Amino acid sequence: MPVPLSLGLTIAKYVVSQKLKGNKRYPLVLMLEPLLQCNLECAGCGKIQYPEHVLKRRLTPEQCFKAVEECGAPVVSLPGGEPLIHPEIKEIVEGLVARKKYVYLCTNAVLLKRKMDLFKPSKFLAFSVHLDGLREEHDHAVCREGVFDVAVDAIKEALKRGFRVTTNATLFEGADPERVRAMFDFLTDLGVEGMMISPGYSYSHAPDQHHFLKRARTHELFHKILTKPKKAWQFNQSPLFLEFLMGHRDYDCTPWGTPTYNIFGWQKPCYLLQDGYTRTFKQMIEQTEWHRYGYRSGNPHCRDCMVHSGYEPTAVNDTFGSWRAFVRTVKLTLFGGIGDGYDGEKRLGLNGNGQGATCECGSQPSGKPVELAGAKQ
Numbered sequence: 001m002p003v004p005l006s007l008g009l010t011i012a013k014y015v016v017s018q019k020l021k022g023n024k025r026y027p028l029v030l031m032l033e034p035l036l037q038c039n040l041e042c043a044g045c046g047k048i049q050y051p052e053h054v055l056k057r058r059l060t061p062e063q064c065f066k067a068v069e070e071c072g073a074p075v076v077s078l079p080g081g082e083p084l085i086h087p088e089i090k091e092i093v094e095g096l097v098a099r100k101k102y103v104y105l106c107t108n109a110v111l112l113k114r115k116m117d118l119f120k121p122s123k124f125l126a127f128s129v130h131l132d133g134l135r136e137e138h139d140h141a142v143c144r145e146g147v148f149d150v151a152v153d154a155i156k157e158a159l160k161r162g163f164r165v166t167t168n169a170t171l172f173e174g175a176d177p178e179r180v181r182a183m184f185d186f187l188t189d190l191g192v193e194g195m196m197i198s199p200g201y202s203y204s205h206a207p208d209q210h211h212f213l214k215r216a217r218t219h220e221l222f223h224k225i226l227t228k229p230k231k232a233w234q235f236n237q238s239p240l241f242l243e244f245l246m247g248h249r250d251y252d253c254t255p256w257g258t259p260t261y262n263i264f265g266w267q268k269p270c271y272l273l274q275d276g277y278t279r280t281f282k283q284m285i286e287q288t289e290w291h292r293y294g295y296r297s298g299n300p301h302c303r304d305c306m307v308h309s310g311y312e313p314t315a316v317n318d319t320f321g322s323w324r325a326f327v328r329t330v331k332l333t334l335f336g337g338i339g340d341g342y343d344g345e346k347r348l349g350l351n352g353n354g355q356g357a358t359c360e361c362g363s364q365p366s367g368k369p370v371e372l373a374g375a376k377q
């Protein structure tokens with residue numbers, strides 16, 4: 001069975017069983033950060049501004065396994081920092097694979113070729129390589145020349161050795177839709193299993209504060225990028241989430257869908273905000289004031305956030321919450337056609353000169369959802 005299908009079935013089984021149990025808040029993807037240290041200093045990153053003594057701390061493999069057992073999510077993403085710096089990353093990955101978790105090791109790939117021997121190809125393991133664009137854009141985003149070529153070289157090697165490889169791109173203000181589409185063509189030709197895209201979160205302590213996308217601009221940008229997608233492009237994310245980015249769907253955040261565990265504990269409410277930590281997963285679920293988060297909450301920190309970690313679980317829940325959404329997901333997954341059947345300009349609420357208007361996504365800033373009139377599903 002092809003991996004995306006077996007992964008899809010695992011997630012479907014898991015979500016249905018959670019719904020049958022009546023669980024209101026359940027995790028889909030555990031964001032397990034084994035360390036916060038990185039070997040790059042990207043301008044849009046809000047994770048590396050910790051003092052040296054914090055950056056040197058690591059989770060042990062046992063702490064990682066305990067978090068995985070506590071949380072129970074079927075998918076584990078290993079971001080960071082750069083996980084390949086961790087001296088026990090081999091043991092961590094082996095332990096997660098042995099527990100039959102679908103592991104996405106997120107890496108900038110600078111060390112990937114050198115460390116590849118540590119890992120064995122498995123349907124449970126994928127390298128998720130950070131690529132924010134083609135050579136020029138990516139090297140600019142990571143603030144170092146040559147990183148794109150190193151990453152592409154590592155991707156080729158990993159594919160040659162039979163590893164699953166996906167990519168993840170974070171887009172900021174100024175991204176050129178045509179260049180992003182060209183990157184999709186390039187990565188498709190390379191043979192990656194799937195691509196992931198997300199707008200960047202406006203971290204208040206990231207070095208570059210001028211290129212974070214506002215909500216209307218996000219819709220505008222992703223609409224241009226994803227309209228008439230090529231059949232060959234494969235995304236490893238929900239097509240409904242991509243339609244949300246394009247402005248066709250009215251979703252709010254599901255922050256408990258992707259809980260984060262790192263050296264400080266379980267992070268409230270999501271990996272983007274610093275509203276405290278708890279010792280156990282249960283405490284985090286029970287003690288977080290969830291109504292304070294998400295677009296409709298009015299929380300200024302959530303106002304422009306449309307990142308995959310908050311909204312992809314909403315799309316997955318939607319898929320299993322109604323037949324219409326389920327059928328559309330299956331149709332888009334099998335036959336493509338993201339965004340078909342919508343009046344893009346109308347949905348985006350763009351005004352005559354193509355600039356984003358105030359009510360751009362079917363939600364009002366007051367927090368009151370409005371109907372998605374005209375959406376054909």
Ligand code: SF4
Pocket residue numbers: 253254255269270271272273293294295301302303305306307309310311
């Ligand atoms: S909207 Fe974004 S910042 Fe706010 S809780 Fe959700 S994921 Fe976190």
